[in-house]
Amino acid sequence: MGTSRTIELPSPESAIALAGQQEENLKQLAQQTGASIVLRGQQLLISGSDKQVELSERLVRSLEPYWSIGKSITGVDILTARHALDTQRPEDLQALQQDVVGRTRRGEEIRAKTFRQRQYVQAIRTHDLTFCIGPAGTGKTFLAAVLAVQALLSGQYERLILTRPAVEAGEKLGFLPGDLQQKVNPYLRPLYDALYEMTDPEKISGLMERGIIEVAPIAYMRGRTLNNSFIILDEAQNTTPAQMKMVLTRLGFRSRMVVTGDTTQTDLPPNQASGLVVAQRILQHVEGIAFCHLSKADVVRHSLVQRIVTAYESYEQHS
Template structure:
């Protein structure tokens, strides 16, 4: 089949830099995924390949247009998400997602959903009083919820934010922690502070914490309360017991919204204890006003290696367990047959 040459003109240098990446990594990835050859000369993308390959690349570049038009760097997640949308006939949804900017970070970076599942998650939070987000680390479950919480606070749709998580150690025994009560629980809540600092800045976050507009507290502090006019985020919910989950869900008061996030592959509860998140996913399926959003490794938006790590562990978890050892009558050990 004969090759086709085509030129795609970019509007300005910011768009060219955004699409190519500082070291050309994005272009190399586009080449690998479409089988084309791409050369950037000035503001012109010169493309060579079979006609079907060139058309596919042009469609992909057009899907990414909302990003490079803003001069926003194109990452591997953005390219893969656009390609998936193209292959599944969801280009229109992906294009509208690219136009959506939820907020701007303190460093000036636009914050937005980057995959179609993330976009569905944002829509679910906006439409439901209770949203459960379940999936692997790095899929933006907590960060997107925090963005929407801060936005609702700034728009005066809620009066306060309540961010909580169970104080469960991730496989380590930290022992006694010095300081007052807040200092003792702060290490468990650090990821929530990090998200707030990225959105509001450290100074503004501190001011809102001092005024009580934002409350970051361990789950034990929720008992007996009614959380009205609030946006509540329960993070790391896989480490709640069934009783804790039931307790916190029933704290929801008038004009409030709650988002529960967790990864059921990273449960740190004692062996044999059922996770409250696992139970809630089963019990609340189909309940009016409740949305359940499930993420996969394709939605990981951290370092590209994180996605590969999640996939590797998922493959390991899917393998059948090794045969157990059994004792022979002569005292030696033998493997049980599968």
């Protein structure tokens, strides 16, 4: 015997936030629960078996902190809420929804979207050295940069240093035109993007001119001790073991370091070991160091990116 239930939404904004673009969220909620879910104005109509309707209502209610204030919901939010229901973790879901990691310069709140992302944020807050390993689009660099910019602007650190090895698929630095700054910029673009999301470009330019924010290739780290600094080493899978050791031993007093990378995407020569892989082997049981692993389930880009990552993974496993 089928059953149906109606949820009254408080405003047109909340209905739009819950439904998503082209009602994509409603489609995903229906996929997750097997129920039929239709929005008529500000009424959400749910029908199906008792079990399907109950699960749908619980899912919609667990997302209420977002839609009740008109904050748009993504597919990842729905998957995380479902995971919380399946594993009886309502308190963890509430904590995740309430934990604002930072705000963009447009005033939008930035939160972790998945439980593992939140563990990563908590690790950065509580450890002087955190490694985060996972595929593209999981927010590794972005979340670290958000926390770093906030820590810098609130005076916890005197400097923010962003670095990555200048090795990319098929391109050697010698073939790029221009002086060093121009040569290095294409590699550091993702780090700049994260900075600009947080603060006005003019302000960042000023901080960079004064050396308070430094974006540099890894070779610039040699021979320095970085005190009172927040350091992010990005694309760490492309470091050699010697480079990785060199950067890790730059860590000075009152400093914090986050090392991010994807061990499946190394652009090093075939016979060259990855500094990230070696570091993980050597350091995973060292006290005071956090290792966080994100997976394709933590991809928070366009839902299509998640499907592309999955398709490539299955192709690579079978070829």
